[in-house]
Amino acid sequence: MTTKVKLLGFWCSPFAFRVVWALKLKGVEFEYIEEDIFNKSTELLELNPVHKKVPVLVHDKRVIVESFVILEYIDETWPKDPLLPQDPYEKAMARFWAKFGDEKLLESAYKAMWSKGEEKQKAMKEAVESLEKIEEVLRGKNFIGGNSIGYLDLAIGWIGYWIPVWEEAGGSMRILDSQKFPAIAEWSAKFLKHPVVKENLPPRDRTLAYCHKRAEEIYANFCASEN
Amino acid sequence: MTTKVKLLGFWCSPFAFRVVWALKLKGVEFEYIEEDIFNKSTELLELNPVHKKVPVLVHDKRVIVESFVILEYIDETWPKDPLLPQDPYEKAMARFWAKFGDEKLLESAYKAMWSKGEEKQKAMKEAVESLEKIEEVLRGKNFIGGNSIGYLDLAIGWIGYWIPVWEEAGGSMRILDSQKFPAIAEWSAKFLKHPVVKENLPPRDRTLAYCHKRAEEIYANFCASEN
Structure with a gap:
């Protein structure tokens, strides 16, 4: 079974785009879901009950929020071509x-x-x-x-x-x-x-x-x- | 030559204490320097010109600020008994x-x-x-x-x-x-x-x-x- 990656974003959010860029650089296939941040979906509220914000990354059943936390997660989960320096x-x-x-x-x-x-x-x-x-x-x-x-x-x-x-x-x-x-x-x-x-x-x-x-x-x- | 570790803190700052605890847990010897945050020292202003705040960790000539960034640095530099989970x-x-x-x-x-x-x-x-x-x-x-x-x-x-x-x-x-x-x-x-x-x-x-x-x-x- 292939691993499923899903990203909830907003079409002009710089926070969402940094995650899009990271996933694309890593060659990770994902489903992008556009979120209406002025009329939040039940899915967003359930996935990110704390901040109720995009971006939200869903990897299998794991939900990760906060764009910098997501970037680190991406770099650790798909370690080829590291994003963070090693030192x-x-x-x-x-x-x-x-x-x-x-x-x-x-x-x-x-x-x-x-x-x-x-x-x-x-x-x-x-x-x-x-x-x-x-x-x-x-x-x-x-x-x-x-x-x-x-x-x-x-x-x-x-x-x-x-x-x-x-x-x-x-x-x-x-x-x-x-x-x-x-x-x-x-x-x-x-x-x-x-x-x-x-x-x-x-x-x-x-x-x-x-x-x-x-x-x-x-x-x-x-x-x-x-x- | 032994490595020199120095920490600038403030006596009741929770941000400084989390770094003290991390260094002590890791068994890292360090010099603690008390900073007067109401009359900041030239050393603090030179070491942390961006935020002018404690804690500041100095490891040899490397200066690291922001307590969470410091915790990760400590965990990576002295990896024995990891603080962060591996997953x-x-x-x-x-x-x-x-x-x-x-x-x-x-x-x-x-x-x-x-x-x-x-x-x-x-x-x-x-x-x-x-x-x-x-x-x-x-x-x-x-x-x-x-x-x-x-x-x-x-x-x-x-x-x-x-x-x-x-x-x-x-x-x-x-x-x-x-x-x-x-x-x-x-x-x-x-x-x-x-x-x-x-x-x-x-x-x-x-x-x-x-x-x-x-x-x-x-x-x-x-x-x-x-x-």
């Missing part, structure tokens, strides 16, 4: 910067998109400062994983595709200036050109329209909660 | 619940301590809901790592010692009711009795006095930022 220190660095990318950069860049005025300026500043740190990590590197895409490439691979969309959706603000961040620009161009990545990205126009709408909704909710 | 799925579960403990339970339980009124009720409710989930994980287990302390025991080991202190510092509020959470109570008693843990805990009275003071300071800052 414990390099591994620690990969885990550290992955977490940094989500908690510092992604949070602030997304907030810069939907917020306005002082809040937006503050979020933009934080995003730029986080990018400065990532620029240092990427300087002089081909892929962060060496000559092939590794864990950290997958973890922060969203930067070059999603940030420009968020910039546009957020009123042509500028965070990811390629003059200021040449290492990120070069690495990102290479990453997005990799066949596995290139063929697995959400359509830009639709993503932009979605982000425009989300930015307005989140800002409206934010204003309502402030009053 | 990828069990490993994923340990990582998932460790993160949940910090992000959901610790955040809300700490907020329940320092906040007041509606905010406090909300935080207490969130903490109790998180404990309900952890109760399920612990049910029927000796240590989560099996018959010896493992990664997840270390990661959530703070619960039984710090939460009662926070409850007292927060005006005798009640979150961790042993009637309601018998599995947590039993596991926690065993965990805190383990020699490595028992001998490496901050003095309760001093921790309580510190938390009292911190609760007042944080609440004052919170009120100031609201106005």
Whole structure:
């Protein structure tokens, strides 16, 4: 009997895409199930009762959630062509910067998109400062994983595709200036050109329209909660 | 030449203690350096320029920060008596619940301590809901790592010692009711009795006095930022 792998995702979630890329790089066949995150399915609520979020990986009867936990699971379950470095220190660095990318950069860049005025300026500043740190990590590197895409490439691979969309959706603000961040620009161009990545990205126009709408909704909710 | 291991910590930080416990369990000799987190040393700022926080592990010239990243580094560098389970799925579960403990339970339980009124009720409710989930994980287990302390025991080991202190510092509020959470109570008693843990805990009275003071300071800052 063949092993069954199933992934619950959302069509423009960077968290879901990093799992898609990992599975494709490993050559793992899987069934992709699109989840409506605004009207969650019984299946999602049953599989991820704690966070009720995508991505969810189902491998036989094993359910794994949280994208970074999933990436490690994938790397350990299908160990050929490892994603994580073998050296414990390099591994620690990969885990550290992955977490940094989500908690510092992604949070602030997304907030810069939907917020306005002082809040937006503050979020933009934080995003730029986080990018400065990532620029240092990427300087002089081909892929962060060496000559092939590794864990950290997958973890922060969203930067070059999603940030420009968020910039546009957020009123042509500028965070990811390629003059200021040449290492990120070069690495990102290479990453997005990799066949596995290139063929697995959400359509830009639709993503932009979605982000425009989300930015307005989140800002409206934010204003309502402030009053 | 022997390998040099150094740990920068703070005397009552649960994040630092989980690293202390891991090093002691592994039998790794290390120099402990107490850090004044309210007047940070040049050493801390140089070693952890990104987050400027303890714990920081220095192993020869390698600097590792973020307590969970450090735990994995320790487990990989000194692999005897593994902390993490060997099975990828069990490993994923340990990582998932460790993160949940910090992000959901610790955040809300700490907020329940320092906040007041509606905010406090909300935080207490969130903490109790998180404990309900952890109760399920612990049910029927000796240590989560099996018959010896493992990664997840270390990661959530703070619960039984710090939460009662926070409850007292927060005006005798009640979150961790042993009637309601018998599995947590039993596991926690065993965990805190383990020699490595028992001998490496901050003095309760001093921790309580510190938390009292911190609760007042944080609440004052919170009120100031609201106005």
